[in-house]
Amino acid sequence: MDLRLIDTDPVAPLDQGFTYIGGAAFGATGVAQPRVTAIKAGVQLAEGDVNGDGTTDLAVEIHTAAAPVAGWFLIVTWRPMAR
Numbered sequence: 036m037d038l039r040l041i042d043t044d045p046v047a048p049l050d051q052g053f054t055y056i057g058g059a060a061f062g063a064t065g066v067a068q069p070r071v072t073a074i075k076a077g078v079q080l081a082e083g084d085v086n087g088d089g090t091t092d093l094a095v096e097i098h099t100a101a102a103p104v105a106g107w108f109l110i111v112t113w114r115p116m117a118r
């Protein structure tokens with residue numbers, strides 16, 4: 036799932052991306068996060084919290100028996116340096 040074109044903070048300079056959290060609950064910490072949880076055997080739910088408020092903004096059902104890994108998501112992996 037390619038999330039690289041989503042700038043999670045359009046106010047800040049450059050692009051801000053997501054931090055993958057596996058199956059953990061969204062932190063509501065202001066940090067954009069994708070996660071994957073099992074719905075039932077062979078069905079995973081990938082969700083993204085784009086604005087870091089702890090609620091789901093996008094969701095995709097994935098049908099696979101494979102265990103979820105961070106590599107399912109293409110995310111911006113760099114951050115602008117603090118000034």
Ligand SMILES: [Ca+2]
Binds near residue numbers: 085086088090091
């Ligand atoms: Ca949200």
